[in-house]
Amino acid sequence: MKVIWNNEIVERSEVKIDMEDRGYQFADGIYDVVRAYNGEFFTLNEHVDRLFSSAEKIDLVLPFTKEELKQLLTKLIEVNNIDIGNIYMQLTRGIGIPRNHSYPDPELVPSVFTATTTIVPRDQEKMDRGMSAFTVPDMRWLRCDIKSISLLGNIMAKHEAHKKGGDEAILHRDGVVTECSSSNVWMIKDNTIYTHPDGNLVLPGVTKIMLLKVAREAGLSVKEEAFTIEDLKKADEVFASSTTMEAMPITFIDGNPVGQGKRGSVVERLQQLYVDAVEEQCGKIR
Numbered sequence: 001m002k003v004i005w006n007n008e009i010v011e012r013s014e015v016k017i018d019m020e021d022r023g024y025q026f027a028d029g030i031y032d033v034v035r036a037y038n039g040e041f042f043t044l045n046e047h048v049d050r051l052f053s054s055a056e057k058i059d060l061v062l063p064f065t066k067e068e069l070k071q072l073l074t075k076l077i078e079v080n081n082i083d084i085g086n087i088y089m090q091l092t093r094g095i096g097i098p099r100n101h102s103y104p105d106p107e108l109v110p111s112v113f114t115a116t117t118t119i120v121p122r123d124q125e126k127m128d129r130g131m132s133a134f135t136v137p138d139m140r141w142l143r144c145d146i147k148s149i150s151l152l153g154n155i156m157a158k159h160e161a162h163k164k165g166g167d168e169a170i171l172h173r174d175g176v177v178t179e180c181s182s183s184n185v186w187m188i189k190d191n192t193i194y195t196h197p198d199g200n201l202v203l204p205g206v207t208k209i210m211l212l213k214v215a216r217e218a219g220l221s222v223k224e225e226a227f228t229i230e231d232l233k234k235a236d237e238v239f240a241s242s243t244t245m246e247a248m249p250i251t252f253i254d255g256n257p258v259g260q261g262k263r264g265s266v267v268e269r270l271q272q273l274y275v276d277a278v279e280e281q282c283g284k285i286r
């Protein structure tokens with residue numbers, strides 16, 4: 001399998017990451033994940049924009065322009081023959097010797113970029129069935145808008161949910177729901193769709209932006225408003241959204257059914273609207 005290492009496409013075995021890489025030492029880096037359907041990227045511009053925006057927020061100097069990056073990624077999915085799959089890209093602040101918390105001079109220490117691909121088919125059966133989630137306190141930092149590679153808070157939360165037999169963790173700060181450990185979270189009450197507004201407490205999900213757009217275009221009632229765990233427990237429907245999951249129903253929370261304990265009609269509609277948007281960019285999903 002080929003990967004991108006800095007500005008080149010190479011065999012994965014050729015990649016050598018230095019033990020003093022600041023990504024390895026300090027989790028000083030950012031990442032993004034974009035999905036391809038039918039060998040075509042979906043919302044590539046939005047993901048590249050977010051990678052550049054995350055970089056800007058931490059003063060990380062990118063080694064390429066947006067156009068150069070898009071060309072490189074397009075070449076990668078071609079050489080790896082990715083029909084449907086995920087493309088993971090990561091940038092760190094480079095190899096800082098000697099180890100020092102201060103940012104090194106970007107003129108002397110270039111950032112390190114890698115990108116890999118994985119073939120991941122759509123899990124239609126899971127999207128129909130839904131998943132279970134557990135509520136977990138959000139113990140992450142206060143810049144969750146940055147897609148940082150420092151994910152310890154996220155993975156600890158997901159592990160809590162997994163230990164209880166759940167698929168995902170729904171995070172809350174003092175009872176106010178923020179997002180999930182690796183997705184945005186939404187609830188539907190009386191036919192209005194709610195999700196936490198963008199800001200420093202949640203990742204501005206590309207899937208969320210797309211779902212907000214298609215829902216509004218379809219005339220559905222949408223509010224970017226925070227809600228509480230109590231609201232969530234009385235919701236008619238709940239779902240999570242991410243590039244890899246699309247719109248995934250959450251049918252059980254803390255062991256109790258949401259609504260009827262199965263996918264609801266609003267989520268089903270949103271799933272279809274999302275598929276329509278994918279097909280508009282990438283062609284009929286095979």
Ligand SMILES: Cc1ncc(COP(=O)(O)O)c(C=O)c1O
Nearest residue numbers: 182183184203205206207242243
């Ligand atoms: C914490 C968190 N929130 C939200 C999302 C959803 O973002 P997107 O829709 O851009 O994949 C992710 C995706 O990885 C995430 O890790």
